[in-house]
Amino acid sequence: MRYDPRHLVQFATIIEEGSFSLAAERLGTTQPALSNMVKVLEARAGLDLLARRRRPVTPTPLGAELARMGQGVRSLIHEAERTTDDVRRGQVGVIRVAAPSFFCEFVLSEMVTDFWESHPKASFDIQTGYQPELYELVAGNEVDMAFGPIQSDHPNRQLEMQLLLTLEHGVICRAGHPLLAQEEVSVSDLREASWITHATRSTLFQTMQAALAGMGISGISNALRCSSASALIELLKTTDCLSILPPVVILPLIRSGALVRLNFPGTLPGIPFGLITHRHAKLTPLENAFLAHADAGLKKMAAFIEGG
Template identity: 30%
Template sequence: MKIDSEHLELLAAIIEYGGLTEGAQALGKSQPSVSRSMALLEQRIGLPLFEPGRRPLRPTELGASLARLGAKIRAANQEASFLVDKYRLGHAGRLRVGGSPLFMDGVVSTMIADFQGRNSEVLIDQSYGYAETLTNSLRNGGLDMAILPMNIGQIPDDMNFLAALPGSNVIACRAGHPLTRRKAITLHDIEPYSWIAPPRNSPLHQDLQRALETIGCQDFRVSFSGGTLSSVQSVIAGSDALTVLPLSVVFLSRRSLPMAALPLNIGHPDRHLGLLFAKNRERSPALEKFVKFLMQELERLHIRIEHDRQVTRRRG
């Protein structure tokens, strides 16, 4: 025997609200239509749902049992509708996000934490990688979005890129480093110090080589290479070693680890930090919400960095 689940929901409402009229009003239906539905249900099961001649309505034992099932069905339908609304509005979902290690740990991680503090039911599955690996993962559906620095003129045809922060690198060291006490720094000043080199397969490793060539340093000593941002920060904090880092990473690290950017122009890479997507894949509401949030946060960060630069120039 197949019973219409909507009829069970109506039965539950009638019993919960104390009558046909009250149950109909609670569900936004007419009293005659509800009466017809109950008559059809009784006809279907061949047994009465209410004790005859009782006012107010009193369910039979079977009617009360079916009403309990109807209440569960109604609750499940309400929960399902609520869940659909959460996904439709971007309040829930799963996002697979990959990105360049330094930027993910030094810039984006705090933004992710802030986003999830407001959207706790959005699961973010994060991974690390560089341009080639991340692009391939976007193509094969392994990622929904990548966060990485890219040259605007080299974006693949099958990708969309939202540029956020312009590329800007600095020579970084610990706060209180002997070089921070100098207003003007020359090649001779930095020659005694060793260098922390980023991973060899990272764009920043190439930036380090170009930066040192720009200032005329052909032969430099590396005391530490590779490692995560955390390990690089630890080496910086415990030594006088120098390194090249994105300005945004140094700017945001100042709260947790005092670092300084030396006043030495090393040029800027022709790249932007931004968000990369595969053109042929539709973005979920949660992803759209996350993208909007990240772009706003990165724009605020850019404004803060530029303000800090102007203040530093005025003081100089």
């Protein structure tokens, strides 16, 4: 035997109203149609579902149990409708996103916290990786989007890249660093300083090497290589080491005064930074809402750095 879920919902309404006519009005149907529906249910059950000749309509024990199940079906339908409506309005869902370690720890985490204020039902699945890994995660549909350095001529045509901003870089040091007391920092000062470099697979490593070479610094002394974003930041905050980073990705630390951008006569390279998505993927309303939030946040951060 198989029950039609719609019939169970209708039967529950009859029991709740205690009347075929009132139930028909509530359901937008007719009393004869409900009477026929009850006959179908009783035929399938092989038992009476209503106590005969009683007013209001009274269920048998089996009828009461089926009415309870009908209420459960109706609740599930209402929940499905609410969920669908929330998804359509961009209020609920899972956002799978990837980004480099620094961006995740110091920018993305703040963006997610702010986004939750207006979208408390949103869930996040966050992964980290270097540029090649970000591209692989998107191409393999393991994430829906990634934030990172973009390469317009990348050979994988499954990927789409949207420029959000150019990440300008700076020489970063701790507050109170001896070089901050100098009127002007020279290339010689930078050459003699101790540096913390990035993991060789990181775009930051390539950018730092190009920046140092551009300043005429071919070999840095006492270099410490660090692949952990947290460890690198702690070393910068507690030692006199220098490093090259985009101030935007450590903005909370810049704002707090824990880290400072060192002024010196020279220009460091910027890298195009943006959104990476799969060419055939269609972002959900929630993902589009988060993307707009992230884009606005990045531009606001960049404006703060430029103004500072």
